[in-house]
Amino acid sequence: MFESEFEKNLFALRKEKLAEIEKLGQAAYPNQYKATHTIGEIRSGWNETAAEALEAERTTVAIAGRIMAIRAQGKAGFATLQQGGERVQIYVRQDAVGEQGFALYKLLDLGDHIGATGYLFRTRTGELTIHVETITFLAKAMLAMPEKFHGLADMELRYRQRYVDLFANIESREVFVKRAKVLQALRKFFDERGYLEVETPMMQPLAGGAAARPFKTHHNALDMDLYLRIAPELYLKRLVVGGLDRVYEINRNFRNEGVSTQHNPEFTMLEFYQAYANYHDLMQLTEELIMYVARQVNGTTVVEFNGRTLDLAKWQRLTMREAIRHYWPAEAGGKPTMQVLDDAVKLQKQLHSAVEALEAAYGAVKDADDERHARLKTLLAAVNEVYYESLKNAPLGKMVYHLFEAMVEPNLFDPTIIYEYPTEVSPLSKAKPDDPAHVERFEFFIGGFEIGNAFSELNDPEEQKKRFEDQLAQRASGDDEAHQMDEDYVRALAYGLPPTGGEGIGVDRLTMLLTGCRSIRDVILFPLMRGKSAE
């Protein structure tokens, strides 16, 4: 618990102070305090009330809070109390609280919790203040507070000791309050549209519904291996088979992947399914949903993200192939035609010349500080990989998809829906009726990363079985993220899944967008950290 002699000594000193406080007739750890107002209510009620009016009213209040600043001046003093992310100042003078009360005041430390009764007034400098008549001791901070002006700045400490971050850095608290509002807004949106909120297994015998490596665990009594879910998808669709036409679930998914500013091994996903809807209906719904949540949370659809302004009410829609053509980099030579994007051999040929063009452009950039240098390097590596790897074993659809990720995704800052995905990378989506190579699927991107993924659900059990078998083949050839066979899911489909649209939305990423946080760790209360001192 103690990180130093300093802390150990401080703790001992605070224990002595606690004993002194008890001698004054106060409980060291009382279990209740009846406040008449929260500090927020004091602020909203009297923030603008003039000094003369306060004097005339002489409103008496009882409040509670944590001491965030304390300024003693002989036989009087001030303290700033914080509660619910709001602060108010109290003024304590010996002739008002008595000798015992003032003795207690002098035993208070930064971080202590106290209750105070008194009347509202304004100081000489105009600050709304409580003129204290009684102080009640509530709890002691036995450890030192972070620096009062800068707060807790060390990112590692902020993540590991979020309990300190939350009271020391108001901005941090506000992010999580907003996150709660995001969740409320999402639920309200779906509740109002007749969706049923459900909870499906997070421990699954077979981790399906997405392309990812799962975490493995074990049930002792049943002697059974289980996987933490990578998606709720297959269970939710079983529910639609069961007649729950509109369902949604908000909960954690677990994927055994690396961490980054956009990935945490456990993350919160919203998934929803709607019978009788297709992906076009979901595009419409998605735009409405994002606008709705933004307005509920921020009161506006305009957000600042990563130094840029974007409007969540202004969307563009492109097919994946259109997007590749649209965002094709000038340095990669001529754009591929639609025909080229539909032909593996022609595409490989074009990528070959694109690699050459990119290499020439990259070689021409002399200054390593040039931002083009890094961009071209990344682009070249990505296209090169697509070109060579795809040449040997990947199907056309996979090649197109990877090309999209490399060339297009980082550019999708304004809200964009990308639709018509290759069938090969979409084992659970329904194919377009006139084009079996593509499925009725879209993903949407904001701020340069993917937020959600949706499609018309494949409901033909035979086709689903075939898709799973194709995935098994990819798995056999080394893709350990390819989907596994789920016989029970196929059986469920065989009972008849109505035409259904389904979608998943990354709640953490949506929250990042709405709070302006560039790292997913800033919107997760306790992000996964490497082990340090396992006490």
Add this chain to the structure above:
RNA sequence: GAGCUCGUAGCUCAGUAGGUAGAGCAACGCCCUUUUAAGGCGUGGGUCCUGGGUUCGAAUCCCAGCGAGCUCACCA
């Protein structure tokens, strides 16, 4: 997994032609009855992330490790 940057007092940070550490806040003592990053006087507090190495001498230079941030890769 790779590259870059960082790790000095409880907190925020200084400290390179290598000479065994400083400031502010916090703490402790004293003064101060409208202050607000309160102020004044005084005091205490550091395995300079860890382990090696170079050197007469390392917070500083080198190597390895641990942890963090960012970028990239993988993914959502």
